[in-house]
Amino acid sequence: MMNSISQFPSYTDFNRSSQISYPNKYVAKIWMKEIYTKKNNISWEKYVKGFFISYYRGLSHELGHSLGLAHSNKYHGTNKCFKAMMSQSGKSPRNYIQPSEIGKMHKALMTSNLIQFVSEDANFNVPMIISENENWDFKTLRFYQDIIVKEGKILILNGTVIFPPNASITLEKNATLVLNKATLKTANKKPFTNIIKRKHATIIQY
Numbered sequence: 001m002m003n004s005i006s007q008f009p010s011y012t013d014f015n016r017s018s019q020i021s022y023p024n025k026y027v028a029k030i031w032m033k034e035i036y037t038k039k040n041n042i043s044w045e046k047y048v049k050g051f052f053i054s055y056y057r058g059l060s061h062e063l064g065h066s067l068g069l070a071h072s073n074k075y076h077g078t079n080k081c082f083k084a085m086m087s088q089s090g091k092s093p094r095n096y097i098q099p100s101e102i103g104k105m106h107k108a109l110m111t112s113n114l115i116q117f118v119s120e121d122a123n124f125n126v127p128m129i130i131s132e133n134e135n136w137d138f139k140t141l142r143f144y145q146d147i148i149v150k151e152g153k154i155l156i157l158n159g160t161v162i163f164p165p166n167a168s169i170t171l172e173k174n175a176t177l178v179l180n181k182a183t184l185k186t187a188n189k190k191p192f193t194n195i196i197k198r199k200h201a202t203i204i205q206y
């Protein structure tokens with residue numbers, strides 16, 4: 001009944017699937033709820049349901065692996081944070097995710113095979129603000145938000161860069177967008193052209 005397993009994201013094969021094996025949980029639940037508890041006159045609500053809630057928490061843990069999380073992170077070693085979603089303890093409430101881990105999941109959704117599983121129009125509706133010079137050096141990179149390059153700052157994009165269909169890049173005054181052999185397209189496979197240039201903003205293309 002145990003032994004769940006999931007695949008980490010792939011950063012090299014963008015066509016690879018992402019799978020979780022979480023066997024027999026549904027069958028076990030039905031059997032416990034509909035057959036075992038009735039046969040033995042045990043209250044499902046009182047004594048058995050809680051056990052299955054830990055199963056559902058286990059599924060969120062496996063989804064964490066699918067999104068690139070490990071059992072340890074920069075804040076704690078393996079199983080050292082009892083409440084963490086990535087704790088392996090069946091007794092853990094698994095209701096806590098560190099900010100660093102949220103960041104890792106976002107990064108995986110931008111830079112791995114996971115990009116193929118997000119709907120085309122996915123958009124945070126909160127822009128990414130580029131307030132330092134940035135070089136986003138990935139072969140394939142998918143954004144889920146607008147980008148605003150602040151005054152005088154430089155953003156370098158490389159490779160294939162994918163945007164939500166309704167997204168925009170705004171280059172503020174004197175900002176520079178460098179497209180280093182970069183192809184900009186939308187998640188629905190159209191060319192991405194929605195770049196707004198303020199005064200003296202430049203686009204440099206190699």
Ligand SMILES: [Zn+2]
Nearest residue numbers: 061065071088
């Ligand atoms: Zn695990």
